[in-house]
Amino acid sequence: MPFHDDFDPLYKVVVExxxxxxxxxxxxxxxxxTPGDVKTQxxxxxxxCEYAIAVLDKLRSxxxxxxxxxxxxxxxxxxxxxxxxxRGRAVPFDLPLSRDSSTHGxxxx
Numbered sequence: 255m256p257f258h259d260d261f262d263p264l265y266k267v268v269v270e271x272x273x274x275x276x277x278x279x280x281x282x283x284x285x286x287x288t289p290g291d292v293k294t295q296x297x298x299x300x301x302x303c304e305y306a307i308a309v310l311d312k313l314r315s316x317x318x319x320x321x322x323x324x325x326x327x328x329x330x331x332x333x334x335x336x337x338x339x340x341r342g343r344a345v346p347f348d349l350p351l352s353r354d355s356s357t358h359g360x361x362x363x
Contacts, residue, residue, distance in 0.1 A: 261309060264336070269307055278304065296320060305330040310349065311339040318346070 273280040306324040308317055324331050
C-alpha cells in the first residue's frame with residue numbers, strides 16, 4: 255500500500271477493518287516504524303505473508319514492484335483502486351487478469 259498520506263483513510267476505513275474481520279493481522283510498513291533496511295523489510299514481509307493487498311491508484315512503480323515480488327513468491331494478491339483512479343491510464347496488460355476491487359464513495363468516517 256502506498257505510503258502517501260492520501261491513502262491513510264483507505265487503509266484505516268477499508269483495508270485494516272477488512273483484514274481484521276478475516277481474523278488476520280494487517281501489517282503496513284509505514285505504521286511499523288521499525289528501523290533497518292526497508293527493502294529487506296518489504297521482501298521479508300511479502301515472503302512471510304499469507305496474502306498481499308496492492309492499491310493501484312496512480313500505478314506507482316514501487317507498488318508494481320512489490321506486486322511482482324508477491325507474484326514471484328506465489329502469494330495471493332488482492333488488487334484495489336479507487337473508482338476512476340485508473341481512468342485514462344495505460345494499465346499493464348497482465349494486471350486485469352487478476353481479480354480486483356474498486357472502492358466506491360468516501361473512505362471517511
